[in-house]
Amino acid sequence: MFRQARWNEPIIFNLGKAGREGYTLPEFEGDVKEVVGDLCSLIPENLQRKNAPGLPELSEPEVVRHFIRLSEMNYSVDSGLYPLGSCTMKYNPKINEFLAGLPELAMLHPYQDESTVQGILEILYRLERWLAEITGTAEVCLQPSAGAHGEFLGVCIMRAYHKLKGESEKRKDVLIPDSAHGTNPASAAMAGFNVVVIPSGEDGCINLEALKTAVSDRTAGLMLTNPNTIGIFEENIEEIAKIIHDAGGLLYYDGANLNPILCKVRPGDMGFDIVHINIHKTFGTPHGGGGPGAGPIGVTEKLAKFMPVPRIVFDGKRFSLDYDRPYSIGKIRCFYGNIAVLLKAYAYILSLGQEGLREAAEVSVLNANYVMRKLKNVESLALPYNSEKPRKHECVFSAKPLKNKTGVSALNIAKRLLDYGLHAPTIYFPLIVEEALMIEPTETVEKEELDRFIEAMREICKEAHENPERILKAPHNTAVQRLDEVRASHPQTMALSWRMYQKRLAAKNP
Ligand SMILES: Cc1ncc(COP(=O)(O)O)c(C=O)c1O
16 A cells, blocks of 8 residues: 655755755845945835845755655655545646746746747647637637636626627626536626526536526526536536527636647537637646646637737748727736746647547546446445436546445545545536536546546445444555544634744744
């Protein structure tokens, strides 16, 4: 069984010694003040620091070893399977990191004159065109920093569209299925809409009768994830689009689950008007951990004029940034987007090409269905919503039968999987499945690794009947054992900075 490295590693502030150095600066001749001026005088006195900041003083090897030891206590997408459903955590080719880190790109400054950044503008312009082609939309904006940010931009555009038609006072309802990700209702509410929840039917898809009843002249739009969070493709999508459009609403596509349909079908062709793409899931950047992402949106022709500024334009000779868009909703963020993440997407698409992207989609579906078929026979797991129907990129099981028989819940299974050296799947989402285990293996996992996961799941279900206590106390072999989840995320126990940590320490030992 897997064992994670364990180090009794202090925090970096408790390492090193006064006077140790781990950096080398180039020789500088002359007076700093003469070159940059007296910067201190520009800072108001009450904001000036009186003492040195109290940074740790370490040699280079000490710093490297500290962080290597910490990384050895961790699990990452480079360590093995990472089956978080809806989060699409796949292995990402290192060449993309290398290209995005090239100094010619990484050292560019957003305030540089346009004439000196023609290369990056061309890359971003091309990426916009590729994403428009992939999603079947007319124009793409690369600026949003995450899926939820793209959603917010999308619903702001929805609002602007109805406002221009003089209907924004009336069209206040955004319809969202109960299987949707929590960011959908949050984005709609932030843009000032009322959220109307539409129940799913017995097949796991949106209930058409309930949808027809909810649609009215108050409908601003419908936000839909397709394939949905059960992993099932909404086959009635054309009818759904007609219902919404006939009522004067817009159709919004949550593209977090774009991976399985890449170069197979396009949201634009299904009838969607606004599409967001989770670049950090589908196109070569890991998702999660609070790291930077990118959530570009694509829109149809009639909505293009509402896109945020600046737009990247090309007059046949030069690329430039166009701010002169009278109908634009304005700015959505500073500068032009998370460029490093976008560069990785550019490299990813360029290296795979259309055929490669299609193959990635096919293998991700194959892998999810392989896991689904193999785990379907495990007695104490249930596969809700039409267990005969193929899934797309993910499958959602319920651990409710196991919990009823043994007390072992989805959370306990997730914890025990860590002892096998496997990352846990997403749990307790979507909300419509009790004790949900949402598994998304993606295309970057070999059959042997899938079999290891399936075998571990079987073993755990068996162990739950034989020795439930052992599972209830799992994990046993990780660097950190079972955490008190409420305490771990409580603001009063979290110390997110050195200063906060010191304050807590001083309060404990006055
Ligand atoms: C279905 C779905 N929609 C939207 C989002 C939001 O994306 P982000 O986390 O990038 O804000 C997620 C995130 O995992 C998701 O799974």
